[in-house]
Amino acid sequence: MRRAVATVLASTLLFAAAGCGGDDSGSATDGGPDKFKVGAIPIVDVAPLHLGIAKGFFSEQGMEIEVVNTTGGAAAVPGVVSGDFTFAFGNVTSLIVAKSQNLPLKAVAEGNSSTGQDGKDFGGVVVPKDSPITSAKDLAGKQVAVNNLKNIGDTTVRASVRKAGGDPAGVKFVEMPFPDMPAAIANHRVDAAWIVEPFFTTAKNQGAKVIASNFVDAAPDLTVAVYFTSEKVLKEKADLVKRFTAAIEKSLQYATDHPDEARAVLSKYTKIDAGVAEKMTLPAWPQKVNTASVQTIADQMQADGLIKDKFDVAQVLP
Structure with a gap:
C-alpha cells in the first residue's frame, strides 16, 4: 500500500x-x-x-x-x-x-x-497472437499490463483469474499507459494486458487474442x-x-x-x-x-x- x-x-x-x-x-x-x-x-x-x-x-x-x-x-x-x-x-x-x-x-x-456481454465488452484481457495463454487461469506467474497499479484493472483481472479457477496472487502487474499496450503485446514486452477502447480494437487488429472480459467477470x-x-x-x-x-x-x-x-x-x-x-x-x-x-x-x-x-x-x- x-x-x-x-x-x-x-x-x-x-x-x-x-x-x-x-x-x-x-x-x-x-x-x-x-x-x-x-x-x-x-x-x-x-x-x-x-x-x-x-x-x-x-x-x-x-x-x-x-x-x-x-x-x-x-x-x-x-x-x-x-x-x-x-x-x-x-x-x-x-x-x-x-x-x-x-x-x-x-x-x-x-x-x-x-456492456455486460462476455466477449463483447469495450475492454478485456489480451495476449500476443502466438501466446500459449488461453484463459485467465494461465495468468498466474505472468506479467500483465494495467494503466494504474492497485486499481480497477488489477482488481477486475483478479476476478477473471478466480472465475477461471486460477490463483490471482501470482499475477505480476505492471503499469503502462493504454496507448502503449498494443505495441507491448505485439512485441511480447508483456505476457498480457488489460486494455480498453479504442486501443482494444487496435490490439485485436494486430492479432492479439482476447482471453477474458474482466469487467463482466467482476460484476453484472x-x-x-x-x-x-x-x-x-x-x-x-x-x-x-x-x-x-x-x-x-x-x-x-x-x-x-x-x-x-x-x-x-x-x-x-x-x-x-x-x-x-x-x-x-x-x-x-x-x-x-x-x-x-x-x-x-x-x-x-x-x-x-x-x-x-x-x-x-x-x-x-x-
Missing part, C-alpha cells in the same frame, strides 16, 4: 497548497459562464463528455469547460483534491481507495458501464467509472454541481442514442484511426450508477488488500 499512501500524502499537500480550489473552482467573476477544468482520461469512456460540450449541453447550463487529460482515476483524484479540477472522471476503485483514506470526495454522476452490468468532485465544491457550489450533473446525464443519454456521433467525437481528443472507431465496441452509458455492482468491487478490493476495512459504497456514490 506504499504507493496508495504516497498518493494520499501528495494529494493532501496539493490540497493545502492550492487553497482548496483557487481560480478553477467554477466561479464566474464577470457574470459570464462558470469556467472550470474537468480531468478525464482520453479513451472512449469519456466520449459523452466531449460530445456534450460540442452539443452545447454544458453551455446551456452556464458552464465553460476545459478538459485536461489524465492517465486514469488514480491521477484524477489528486487533481480534484487540490482544486486543479473542479470535477473529474475516474473509475470506482480509485474513488473507493481515496474515500477509505478519508479524502473528501463524492461521485456526482455515472461515468460509464460494462458493472459501473466502471463516475464523475466526481470534492466535498468542498459540493457544499459551497451546490448549484454548479446540480447543473454539471444535469449536463453530463443529458450527454450520457445523447451518446447512447447517437453511437455514430460518439465514435466520431473520438477524433477530437484521441489519435484514432477512423476504421478503428467504426469497429470498436462502445461502453454502456446509463444515467444512473449500478450501486450493487460497485459494492461487489469494494468487497473484492477488501479481499485483495487494496482497502483494509469493509466499505459501504453509499458514502461515496451519488
Whole structure:
C-alpha cells in the first residue's frame, strides 16, 4: 500500500497548497459562464463528455469547460483534491481507495458501464497472437499490463483469474499507459494486458487474442467509472454541481442514442484511426450508477488488500 499512501500524502499537500480550489473552482467573476477544468482520461469512456460540450449541453447550463487529460482515476483524484479540477472522471476503485483514506470526495454522476456481454465488452484481457495463454487461469506467474497499479484493472483481472479457477496472487502487474499496450503485446514486452477502447480494437487488429472480459467477470452490468468532485465544491457550489450533473446525464443519454456521433467525437481528443472507431465496441452509458455492482468491487478490493476495512459504497456514490 506504499504507493496508495504516497498518493494520499501528495494529494493532501496539493490540497493545502492550492487553497482548496483557487481560480478553477467554477466561479464566474464577470457574470459570464462558470469556467472550470474537468480531468478525464482520453479513451472512449469519456466520449459523452466531449460530445456534450460540442452539443452545447454544458453551455446551456452556464458552464465553460476545459478538459485536461489524465492517465486514469488514480491521477484524477489528486487533481480534484487540490482544486486543479473542479470535477473529474475516474473509475470506482480509485474513488473507493481515496474515500477509505478519508479524502473528501463524492461521485456526482455515472461515468460509464460494462456492456455486460462476455466477449463483447469495450475492454478485456489480451495476449500476443502466438501466446500459449488461453484463459485467465494461465495468468498466474505472468506479467500483465494495467494503466494504474492497485486499481480497477488489477482488481477486475483478479476476478477473471478466480472465475477461471486460477490463483490471482501470482499475477505480476505492471503499469503502462493504454496507448502503449498494443505495441507491448505485439512485441511480447508483456505476457498480457488489460486494455480498453479504442486501443482494444487496435490490439485485436494486430492479432492479439482476447482471453477474458474482466469487467463482466467482476460484476453484472458493472459501473466502471463516475464523475466526481470534492466535498468542498459540493457544499459551497451546490448549484454548479446540480447543473454539471444535469449536463453530463443529458450527454450520457445523447451518446447512447447517437453511437455514430460518439465514435466520431473520438477524433477530437484521441489519435484514432477512423476504421478503428467504426469497429470498436462502445461502453454502456446509463444515467444512473449500478450501486450493487460497485459494492461487489469494494468487497473484492477488501479481499485483495487494496482497502483494509469493509466499505459501504453509499458514502461515496451519488
